[in-house]
Amino acid sequence: MRVPGLCFAALALPMALMACANGGNEAPNSASSKASSKPAAKVVAPFASTYKAYPGAVTVIRGATIFDGEGGRIENGVVLLRDGKIAGVAGAITDIDVPADAITVDGAGMFVTPGIIDIHSHLGDYPTPSVAAHDDGNEATSPTTPEVWAEHSVWPQDPGFSRALANGGITSLQVLPGSANLMGGRSVTLKNVYSRTVQGMKFPGAPYGFKMACGENPKRVYGSKGRMPSTRMGNYAVNRQTWIKAQEYKKKRDSGKEFTRDIGMETLAGVLDGDILVHNHCYRADEMAQVLDMAKEFGYKVSTFHHAVESYKIADLLKANDVCSAVWADWWGFKMEAYDAIPENAALLNNAGACTVIHSDDENQIQRLNQEAAKAMADGRRMGMTITEEDAMRWLTINPAKAMGIDKMTGSLKVGKMADVVLWNGNPFSVYSRPAKVWIDGALLYDSADSARRPVSDFELGQPGSGDVK
Amino acid sequence: MKRLFLTACAFAALTAPASAETIAITGGKLIVGDGSDPVDGGIVVIRDGNIISAGSNIAIPAGATVIDAAGKWVTPGIFAGFSRLGLAEVDAVDGTNDKSGGRSGFSAGIDIAPAIDPFRTPIAVNRAAGVTRAVVAPEAGSNMFAGQGAIADLGNDGNAVTKARAFQFVEFGEEGAEKSGGSRSASHLTFRAMLREAQDYAAGRGTFDDLLLRAEDVKALLPVLRGETRLLVHVEAANDMLRIIELRRDFPELKLVFVGASEGWRVAGDIAAAGIPVIASALNDLPASFEQLAATQSNIGRMKNAGVKVAIGMIDDRDAHQLRYSAQYAGNLVSLSRVPRATGLSWNDAFAAITSVPADIMGVGERHGSLKAGRAADVVIWDGDPLELSSAAVSVYIDGILQPLDNRQARLRDRYRTPLEGVLPKAYEK
Numbered sequence: 001m002r003v004p005g006l007c008f009a010a011l012a013l014p015m016a017l018m019a020c021a022n023g024g025n026e027a028p029n030s031a032s033s034k035a036s037s038k039p040a041a042k043v044v045a046p047f048a049s050t051y052k053a054y055p056g057a058v059t060v061i062r063g064a065t066i067f068d069g070e071g072g073r074i075e076n077g078v079v080l081l082r083d084g085k086i087a088g089v090a091g092a093i094t095d096i097d098v099p100a101d102a103i104t105v106d107g108a109g110m111f112v113t114p115g116i117i118d119i120h121s122h123l124g125d126y127p128t129p130s131v132a133a134h135d136d137g138n139e140a141t142s143p144t145t146p147e148v149w150a151e152h153s154v155w156p157q158d159p160g161f162s163r164a165l166a167n168g169g170i171t172s173l174q175v176l177p178g179s180a181n182l183m184g185g186r187s188v189t190l191k192n193v194y195s196r197t198v199q200g201m202k203f204p205g206a207p208y209g210f211k212m213a214c215g216e217n218p219k220r221v222y223g224s225k226g227r228m229p230s231t232r233m234g235n236y237a238v239n240r241q242t243w244i245k246a247q248e249y250k251k252k253r254d255s256g257k258e259f260t261r262d263i264g265m266e267t268l269a270g271v272l273d274g275d276i277l278v279h280n281h282c283y284r285a286d287e288m289a290q291v292l293d294m295a296k297e298f299g300y301k302v303s304t305f306h307h308a309v310e311s312y313k314i315a316d317l318l319k320a321n322d323v324c325s326a327v328w329a330d331w332w333g334f335k336m337e338a339y340d341a342i343p344e345n346a347a348l349l350n351n352a353g354a355c356t357v358i359h360s361d362d363e364n365q366i367q368r369l370n371q372e373a374a375k376a377m378a379d380g381r382r383m384g385m386t387i388t389e390e391d392a393m394r395w396l397t398i399n400p401a402k403a404m405g406i407d408k409m410t411g412s413l414k415v416g417k418m419a420d421v422v423l424w425n426g427n428p429f430s431v432y433s434r435p436a437k438v439w440i441d442g443a444l445l446y447d448s449a450d451s452a453r454r455p456v457s458d459f460e461l462g463q464p465g466s467g468d469v470k
Numbered sequence: 471m472k473r474l475f476l477t478a479c480a481f482a483a484l485t486a487p488a489s490a491e492t493i494a495i496t497g498g499k500l501i502v503g504d505g506s507d508p509v510d511g512g513i514v515v516i517r518d519g520n521i522i523s524a525g526s527n528i529a530i531p532a533g534a535t536v537i538d539a540a541g542k543w544v545t546p547g548i549f550a551g552f553s554r555l556g557l558a559e560v561d562a563v564d565g566t567n568d569k570s571g572g573r574s575g576f577s578a579g580i581d582i583a584p585a586i587d588p589f590r591t592p593i594a595v596n597r598a599a600g601v602t603r604a605v606v607a608p609e610a611g612s613n614m615f616a617g618q619g620a621i622a623d624l625g626n627d628g629n630a631v632t633k634a635r636a637f638q639f640v641e642f643g644e645e646g647a648e649k650s651g652g653s654r655s656a657s658h659l660t661f662r663a664m665l666r667e668a669q670d671y672a673a674g675r676g677t678f679d680d681l682l683l684r685a686e687d688v689k690a691l692l693p694v695l696r697g698e699t700r701l702l703v704h705v706e707a708a709n710d711m712l713r714i715i716e717l718r719r720d721f722p723e724l725k726l727v728f729v730g731a732s733e734g735w736r737v738a739g740d741i742a743a744a745g746i747p748v749i750a751s752a753l754n755d756l757p758a759s760f761e762q763l764a765a766t767q768s769n770i771g772r773m774k775n776a777g778v779k780v781a782i783g784m785i786d787d788r789d790a791h792q793l794r795y796s797a798q799y800a801g802n803l804v805s806l807s808r809v810p811r812a813t814g815l816s817w818n819d820a821f822a823a824i825t826s827v828p829a830d831i832m833g834v835g836e837r838h839g840s841l842k843a844g845r846a847a848d849v850v851i852w853d854g855d856p857l858e859l860s861s862a863a864v865s866v867y868i869d870g871i872l873q874p875l876d877n878r879q880a881r882l883r884d885r886y887r888t889p890l891e892g893v894l895p896k897a898y899e900k
Contacts, residue, residue: 374859431801465764
């Protein structure tokens with residue numbers, strides 16, 4: 001997978017430079033020459049991130065077991081958070097220059113991990129309460145809607161964000177359009193920090209993702225309306241015709257001549273440029289192989305197959321193509337294309353050296369991604385594989401960060417990265433553990449011991465149970 | 471499906487029939503399942519499909535086959551408090567999904583028992599995860615009454631039904647209102663009218679209104695009216711629970727059980743005073759609907775502390791496939807005891823909430839849900855703490871019979887242990 005620096009958009013869409021500049025984080029841009037080869041766009045970055053890190057004290061966490069998110073483990077370690085960044089990770093306090101005024105958190109018996117990242121969420125675009133008025137995840141009126149952006153559906157008052165934070169230690173998440181369409185539109189990556197606006201939650205400098213879907217859903221939704229696609233072969237035909245149009249649009253755009261903007265085509269051209277990352281809902285192994293060939297035909301890259309319950313059948317192919325699989329631990333049987341799901345899927349992928357990510361697609365399991373990883377690890381161990389806890393932690397941290405193009409900024413406890421950190425009250429691979437504290441960009445935004453550090457969305461304020469432990 | 475069927479038959483052929491063999495499981499950490507403390511080095515003696523004795527200082531009968539469970543945990547099998555197990559192979563494939571018979575026009579009369587298929591994959595998969603019995607309920611179709619549910623076992627044999635027509639299931643709250651024409655007042659009226667018709671029928675005044683229900687539906691409500699058959703009521707909101715408690719004044723014989731009950735903690739004192747047990751969803755903590763505004767994972771712990779008899783169930787939560795989550799859910803309630811201001815369950819109570827308590831609530835606690843003399847020998851040996859994510863069932867006995875733990879998922883796993891094809895296609899690896 002191409003990791004396009006910190007601000008993908010700068011590579012191809014000059015307008016998006018503003019998004020990076022406004023985002024509050026540094027956005028190195030190493031491809032200005034490429035950008036300048038294209039017609040200068042007159043539009044400013046639309047819907048730019050206005051997220052600003054909240055204030056955080058210099059904090060040192062001592063005595064905890066550290067999973068660094070990249071496969072490292074330190075017993076009785078030290079983590080220093082300063083100015084919103086990871087400022088030190090070490091095995092001994094003497095190895096770090098700790099300021100005298102640092103707040104010390106005693107982590108004895110506890111565990112520190114990077115903030116957990118969910119690569120597949122519908123918080124905000126299918127928020128709770130799950131009433132019809134909130135069904136904003138699928139623009140199910142055309143099999144290809146590359147022109148829609150999930151962020152325009154996100155309701156920043158979804159109570160689910162608070163549960164994901166407090167119970168799941170989720171600090172970043174990708175909110176995607178649904179899977180009714182072959183091309184569902186752009187995703188948005190958020191910091192899990194409540195804001196009055198979606199822009200105030202947008203992860204600064206995160207690339208956009210593009211949601212695609214294989215299989216049953218698109219052909220069912222449109223076939224039942226008496227239109228194409230009604231079959232899997234129809235799925236591919238519609239996709240390929242659309243990619244041809246996107247190639248033509250890109251050619252026109254790059255020609256230097258006048259052209260009429262088309263926001264759907266802009267997104268598809270962004271995919272062809274390699275700047276917008278494809279997240280493809282695809283259950284069956286044979287279909288993933290078809291998608292990989294389609295991507296080669298049109299010259300784009302699939303970042304991640306989502307709900308890839310049959311990835312274990314083609315782990316070698318996925319590794320060779322450098323594609324991640326985002327999977328559940330053990331969901332199965334709810335639909336035909338989920339019939340061959342097995343609990344060892346993640347472990348088999350990991351064992352083959354293919355990129356493995358555990359995702360939720362669910363407002364409940366996003367609160368327990370650590371437990372889902374624990375089950376997947378245990379199932380692998382039972383079939384004889386060696387999987388360490390520190391290795392399995394990558395499924396929730398650096399791997400999703402890479403697949404979302406934010407791994408230079410977050411996803412592991414490395415000096416200089418965002419201080420997105422969870423302190424767990426026990427081993428996060430145990431059912432008996434929960435987050436004790438969660439920091440996002442160094443700000444303490446959840447503290448189990450302090451009800452003032454537990455967010456309550458507007459929707460829940462003044463309702464029965466408002467502010468409860470949940 | 472042909473292959474699946476043959477595979478299931480192959481398993482059955484390998485299974486020994488119930489025999490008079492006496493088995494003693496020794497040396498493990500014994501969990502009786504009734505909320506009592508674990509017994510290290512406890513012994514369980516099984517004969518003729520039943521528990522003969524369990525505990526410490528148990529004499530091992532002469533000639534018994536001794537199973538050494540040293541270093542392992544020995545528990546009653548998980549009793550899934552609410553499920554649709556055996557009613558669907560693939561939820562979204564209609565031909566395999568027998569949860570609802572709504573289009574038939576029948577309601578309370580529907581008997582789910584013949585639809586519970588012991589050869590369906592979810593039975594084998596959940597058996598391998600230590601689930602041995604389940605409450606199996608139909609889904610509501612033509613009106614708020616879903617029909618008669620059953621208690622089932624997950625044994626590898628041709629008959630899953632332990633107790634047919636074990637309860638009637640009815641939807642109240644938002645779902646009940648929707649099934650009744652669009653309002654809660656309509657669902658209360660429907661409920662009263664149908665029970666009154668059943669009373670009339672029983673009293674020989676038998677001109678039941680066939681617009682509301684058919685004779686088979688009326689007949690099924692008679693034992694409910696008499697309190698002989700439990701009435702499981704799906705209800706989530708605090709107000710809906712209070713109104714149902716009131717409604718029972720007019721039908722005092724009803725033996726009610728609440729299912730779901732996300733806001734139960736708000737009216738826990740009333741539920742306890744009414745003596746209504748609850749099969750609750752363990753981890754609902756979102757306002758998924760307006761009837762669940764106050765949902766919290768502390769719900770079960772708070773209800774229990776208020777004196778409510780409460781078990782864990784999984785209504786509408788992957789309830790045809792993932793009953794193996796029961797142990798994980800119970801473990802999560804234990805984790806709450808270490809979260810400030812939250813209310814969880816002790817380990818002993820959490821394990822009871824997925825074994826003896828649901829069995830007691832369903833009226834079969836004398837036969838199921840715990841390792842006590844006289845109970846059916848549903849025994850699971852685990853390689854560790856059964857509530858912990860790293861643990862697995864290593865041996866499962868149902869009615870004293872050692873069960874196969876193989877299943878379709880395990881076969882797929884083994885076939886693709888290495889994904890590359892060998893000298894022949896994967897289809898030749900069996």
